[in-house]
Amino acid sequence: MKIATWNVNSLNVRLPHVLKWLEANPVDVLCVQETKLTDDKFPAAAIEAAGYQVAYTGQKTYNGVAILSRLPITDVVKNNPRYEDAQQRILAATIDGMRIVCAYVPNGQSVDSEKYGYKLGWLAAFRDWLDEQAQQYPQLAVLGDYNIAPEDRDVHDPVAWAGQVLVSDQERAALLRLNELGLKDAFRLFEQADKSFSWWDYRQLGFRLNKGLRIDHILLSPALAARCSACVIDREPRKWEQPSDHAPVIATID
DNA sequence: ATGGCAAAACGTTTTTGA
Numbered sequence: 329m330k331i332a333t334w335n336v337n338s339l340n341v342r343l344p345h346v347l348k349w350l351e352a353n354p355v356d357v358l359c360v361q362e363t364k365l366t367d368d369k370f371p372a373a374a375i376e377a378a379g380y381q382v383a384y385t386g387q388k389t390y391n392g393v394a395i396l397s398r399l400p401i402t403d404v405v406k407n408n409p410r411y412e413d414a415q416q417r418i419l420a421a422t423i424d425g426m427r428i429v430c431a432y433v434p435n436g437q438s439v440d441s442e443k444y445g446y447k448l449g450w451l452a453a454f455r456d457w458l459d460e461q462a463q464q465y466p467q468l469a470v471l472g473d474y475n476i477a478p479e480d481r482d483v484h485d486p487v488a489w490a491g492q493v494l495v496s497d498q499e500r501a502a503l504l505r506l507n508e509l510g511l512k513d514a515f516r517l518f519e520q521a522d523k524s525f526s527w528w529d530y531r532q533l534g535f536r537l538n539k540g541l542r543i544d545h546i547l548l549s550p551a552l553a554a555r556c557s558a559c560v561i562d563r564e565p566r567k568w569e570q571p572s573d574h575a576p577v578i579a580t581i582d
Numbered sequence: 583a584t585g586g587c588a589a590a591a592c593g594t595t596t597t598t599g600a
Contacts, residue, residue: 337588337589337599338588338589338590340589340590341588341589362599364589364590388590388591389589389590389591389597389598390590390598390599435598435599435600436600437598437599437600443598473600475599475600492600493600494600527600529586529587529600530586530587530588530600531585531586531587531588532585532586532587533586534586534587541600543600570588573587573588573599573600574600
């Protein structure tokens with residue numbers, strides 16, 4: 329069983345990439361972030377034609393998440409019931425006995441911005457809800473764009489980035505509080521190449537120079553971590569014409 | 583001179599992202 333996450337930066341623009349990628353990588357579950365589509369505009373038919381069931385919740389212009397699955401999707405929950413939020417950033421569903429959470433964590437903009445406070449508050453509520461979810465669903469996987477690089481090795485230039493949004497101590501502490509629930513970063517369960525990133529700036533030849541960050545993660549409960557045999561980042565679609573700035577992350581669950 | 587892309591929207595520019 330393969331589960332994956334990919335911030336597509338507009339599903340309207342990237343639908344051909346998603347379909348092409350799924351053809352080459354027929355994962356069982358794909359969590360998508362930044363669809364930027366209201367539900368009435370969601371391309372469900374095209375995705376179903378590719379052999380995937382789909383659940384989604386979106387809004388105009390910003391945010392929006394979806395779960396694509398080759399296996400039946402049940403018990404869909406939109407958003408965090410513990411946190412009033414107009415922004416569509418969370419979708420949860422049960423697939424093949426696993427509880428899958430697709431999350432698009434707020435960006436935060438900059439540490440002195442109001443959006444940074446929103447990010448930290450959102451993450452605190454996310455933690456509280458995941459605590460409950462972890463109790464209820466031992467087979468829990470939380471996939472998404474966390475907008476946090478957990479450690480300096482997840483940052484191409486830690487000195488230049490020091491203290492900035494996406495790497496600040498408070499954000500990293502919020503991510504650690506998710507780990508304290510028993511959720512493990514699937515990528516770090518394995519030996520990985522140095523300078524492995526999941527996002528590269530469109531500007532200044534970011535991808536070509538590998539000036540990136542690792543901010544897209546798959547967190548697994550202890551029961552799922554024990555079944556996980558691989559976790560990789562697929563850089564291929566970042567090389568395609570008109571790419572998303574993020575690459576997919578894929579975990580294999582035995 | 584905080585630039586440098588990319589996407590979306592009541593667009594001949596602004597906001598947001600990371």
